Amino acid sequence: MTLGRKSPQGIGHGSCQHHHPYQGRSVLLTSMHGKQAAIADIFRSKLGMTLSCTTQIDTDQLGTFTGDIERPGTMYDTALAKARLGLADKTAVLGLASEGCFGPDPTFPFVALSTELMVFVDDERGLIVSESLVTHETNYASQTMMSCDDLNGFLDKVGFPGHALIVRPKTGSSVVFKGIQTDEALQDAMTRCACLNGGQGVIVSTDMRAHLNPTRMRVIRTLAQKLADRILTPCPNCQSPGFGTIGHEKGLPCLACGQPTHLIHHEICGCQVCDFREKRPRSDLRAWAQEGECAYCNP
Ligand SMILES: [Zn+2]
Ligand SMILES: [Zn+2]
Incomplete structure (x- = not known):
């Protein structure tokens, strides 16, 4: 899973905007629930793309929120399957879909947590770019x-x-x-x-269906911005779109003893096409763990 990752900062803006590869292209969103209202203008303004939406496909076959039909696989699998349903008849090669998940925050069970994931599929390049967003901004209850x-x-x-x-x-x-x-x-x-x-x-x-839940629609909009920024970010090695965080490395050192802790030390950025990887400092620039967070100092 790639939940909770942050967009890389300081890249993906400015110069690459002029020669990014999707300018003038159209992308097909698979959604029965009006998500184009949150996504279309973002993809137009950031990427120069025209978004069309297919409502002909019954995405409920992949499962529903209410549990009438069980959702198999991960959110990523479901979102990708949705996007692929839209591309199945080969009339489009660029696809988009999103998927949400709601429940109590595992850390603070009395607070609801929303996880949204959006997937962009480029069948020409054989590329999949995804972003996710975890937030307490939800009315789920x-x-x-x-x-x-x-x-x-x-x-x-x-x-x-x-x-x-x-x-x-x-x-x-x-x-x-x-x-x-x-x-x-x-x-x-x-x-x-x-x-x-x-x-x-x-x-x-x-x-929680998007067209009936304005709070969720706002979150999907924020996620669309995050995904568009990532699509705009080229790989430093092969220039493929969609470079960004693919994982984390733990081991933030303890300020008192210098031992590695379970906290995240680096973000790992990667390319979906070539093997290029880059280790970056945490996006919050935190360099040390506190003594109380160290299993050695505070067993
Ligand atoms: Zn320590
Ligand atoms: Zn690359």
Whole structure:
């Protein structure tokens, strides 16, 4: 996985903008959920590309958020499979798709965490460029309600009705009401689910599909900028587009004893085409670990 990597700084801007290889090209986005609204103008202004969107392809065959269809593989696999579905009929050679994942932050379980990943496929060069973004900027939430009164604080917290909801009985039925955007629809879904669940409550969740979730759409926009910057960054060795962070090296030295710690020491930047690799200091320029973070000083 390549989650949480940072864009390399100080490169990818300026001179290479004039001769980057995708100027005037079109790219096909596979999305059923209106993501072109967040991506098209970024790809136009940064890369000079025209984005078209295919909605003919049912990306739900690759799994859904609500779990009706299970998502096999990693986010990267799913996003890549989506982009490839768009290119399958060979009418386009440049493809784009994104994938999101939401849940509690493993470090702070009471805070929701959003992970978004976007993949650009260039079938001419045999190149795949991806970027990801991990952020607390999400309204992701899910709660069991015993009555409509329980909804009160929840609706403000998740930004309803600007953000849509999903309602389903906790037990007893597999019925799901998605894309709820009005008080009337919410009331109706709550009432129907309450009849079906045998007193176990109703699960109300945020609908994370991009066109129904403006907060997610903003994050996808930020990620599109990050991906465009990476596409603009040529490999210092072979000039292929998409040079950037491909991993990390741990071992940030302890300030007190100099021993390597488990913290990240360097970012490893790499090319998707040739074997060129470059070790760079952390993007936050932190050079030392504290004594308390050292397994030797603070076992
Ligand atoms: Zn130490
Ligand atoms: Zn290269």
